Amino acid sequence: xxxxxxxxxxxxxxxxxxxxxxxxxxSPPKTxxxxxxxxxxxxxLDLSAQEDVEFTVTYKGKSNVVEVRDGKIRVKEADCPDxxxxxxxxxxxxxMPIVCLPNRLVIEFNDNESEVDAVAW
Numbered sequence: 001x002x003x004x005x006x007x008x009x010x011x012x013x014x015x016x017x018x019x020x021x022x023x024x025x026x027s028p029p030k031t032x033x034x035x036x037x038x039x040x041x042x043x044x045l046d047l048s049a050q051e052d053v054e055f056t057v058t059y060k061g062k063s064n065v066v067e068v069r070d071g072k073i074r075v076k077e078a079d080c081p082d083x084x085x086x087x088x089x090x091x092x093x094x095x096m097p098i099v100c101l102p103n104r105l106v107i108e109f110n111d112n113e114s115e116v117d118a119v120a121w
Contacts, residue, residue: 024095032110033073033091035066037103044110047071062103073107075100 031048034041037057045068052069054076064085065077075085075098085100097108 025093030094030109030111031071034106034108034110036106036108039104045073047073057103057105059103059105064100064103064105066107074098075105075107078103 032044032046035043035045035057037059042057047068048071050068050071054065054067057064057066062079064075064080067074067076072090072092074090075088078086078100080100080102082102085098085103085105088096088098091098091107091109094109094111097106099106
């Protein structure tokens with residue numbers, strides 16, 4: 001009897017997690033992004049109105065080349081050791097920002113709708 005209840009709880013939690021993930025990843029497309037260096041917003045862009053451009057963001061002698069093209073944004077080049085930010089590719093979901101930890105760079109969609117990050121029960 002205990003195992004049946006445990007299995008039912010696990011199935012319910014799995015279904016709720018899958019539904020939540022689908023809702024987050026399939027949220028309506030956003031076009032406004034913030035480029036954050038060392039915790040400060042250094043640039044905000046509306047990708048739907050932004051012309052194609054490349055610019056460099058530097059932090060303590062290290063640099064990232066950010067590319068905006070066809071309404072999308074990515075880190076094109078970086079001089080950090082692992083290049084995870086470059087491998088991330090184009091920013092596509094608010095659930096997964098582009099992050100370069102060594103160079104303290106974050107590129108994320110701007111959420112103007114709410115100041116609440118999460119809700120706890």
